[in-house]
Amino acid sequence: MYLKFAWRYFKAKKSTNAINIISWVTVGVIAFSTMCQVLVLSVFNGFEGLVQSLYSNFYSDLKVLPARGKTITLTPEQINSIRKMNGVKGTSLIAEEKALLQNGEQQTVVLLKGVDPNYSQVSGVPKNMFRGVFDPGTIDKPKLVLGSGIENAIGVESDKNLLPVTVFLPKKTAESNSNPLAALSEGNATTSGSFAIQQDFDNKYVITNIGFVKQQMNYAPDEYSAFEISLIDPAQTTTFTESLQKILGAKYKVLTKYEQNASLYRSMRLEKWVIYAVLTLILIIAAFNMIGALTMLVLEKRKDISVLQSLGADKYLIKKIFLTEGLLLAVTGAATGIVLALIICYLQVKFKIIKLVGTSFLIDYFPVKLVITDFILVTLTALIIAFGTSWFPAKKASEQLFNLKA
Template identity: 55%
Template structure:
């Protein structure tokens, strides 16, 4: 009943044309606000997925590292038990330390990460190669896959293996040679086999090579490693598998899921999304002022109808609900229209890449978008709450109208 009255009042011709204009202006403002919210949230979702996919290429599902210090001890029996944990897909042992790369007078600090043959099963770095092959060589004849930033700084064509790089790594337990730091470092030649490109944080800081080579350079024992990286068969079960590994290894080991390895990143992205949502909701609040004006003038227009309804037995609550429903109707029309407009724009962007990214320094050359159903529900709920608040005063005024039939 309330909706029928509200729909009739919306469609009916008004004595003053300004009422119609203000009503449609309020609907249009809500269309713009809803479309803006959906579009910006969809672009944010697209960038969020892109960033997560980039970090997923480098970070494993689960990582085991020492609680303190650089290295941990894993016996052959512990490694065997880790591989047998239910849900573990593959396990790769790594040895990592910070060193220096040199090529014809160019020097670059880098993290030298030694990996075993299973590394490509727990990491997506092998799928991010821009040049060459993913080959780490052997302990005696190591090869390296360089991050694109390091390769460019050193001026190396990593896939051609023309001249080996010089690699310097600190020996564990070496004396303090403050006057000559190189005296406390091991130096060997390192051939290159390829170049990866993931994201600036990795491209400018990491080199992937053979684990036995790094262990020998640093001076690690047979059972000593920097950590272990694991893939899981079902990512949803990663927290459960983490608990099983924690119980298996006991104290002295830090076990982290992919989310925990990048917790600050995920927290920042979540916070940014809510900030964007709150800021853009101000557009809808501005639209609500138009709605207050439209409903106030509608109450003035329908004073005779209110008097008749009250004379027929309608109470104040019914009158108030009619005009609250009128406000929700305006908001619903604007919200649905805005969502449809945003969906059309997003579909066109996905298919035709209409809006490019400027600068040419990104992995993609267009704005990524991703439509998420919960965003639609969030926007509609926000519009509904704002519409109720905006309709409350005009509806209360309508309900307070005394009966005055003449």
């Protein structure tokens, strides 16, 4: 019954035009706020999905690192046992260290990543070549696969460079003395190609074969920087990580793809929810309009409330009528905002009407990704705020005594 009364009050024309204006302003503000919330969350989802796809091309599903220090020791027996575990798609041994690349007068500091022949099983770098081919060479004839940004830093075209590039690496067993150059190893390598994935990688990483890096750094035969693993079913990452951690023990730590980039994902999510909180303030501002609209409606419907009381309506029923009235305003506004957001998202996906400013992006438009939980969250936010703000005028309406002669 209370829903029927609330619906009639909602759609009926009020005697005071200000009530109509305030009510529709409230609906409009709620619609605008919910539309903005859905759009912002969808754009952040789009960027997050884009970043994850880019980072997935470089990072493996799992990465085994030392719990302390810079290197791990893995025997051939341990490596084989991991490779035989259920769910393992591929593995690759890694030796990684900061290095100085020098080409004539030009030089730059990079992260030199030595990989074994199985690297293509755990990473998408070989599929994202910008120039040349993915060929890390051998221990005797090392080759370098450069990030596209590093090509510019040292002034080479990786697929045409005939002269070798000098690589300086720190020696692991170097003794301290007055000559700092004695702590560095020097080697020459040619370039075979360059990759282009994302600036964080393109400007930082150079890939070569693991034998060359281990030789230059005086690594032991069973000593590595990391062990990367790809899984047949990435959805089983958590379960597999726990099993692998038990096998390896406390001297090793196993990081998922998310944990390898935890700071990035945390910052993206923090930005997303900060913007969401700011937009929620618009809803709270709209709530003040709702209080005014409902308070004026209560004053207008005093005779109706008195009639209901005379017919036996209790305070609880009257309170529910005006609470429902506030929720109807919120539902109308939220539904309108969500529909508008869906239309805009569809147009953006279909026609890419809103462009990104600048030319340094991989895409030239704002990506959007609709997630059902965002719609539920936005709707619940609007309803909770509406319920909270409707409570005060509804409570006042139920507590006041009305007279039919008023």
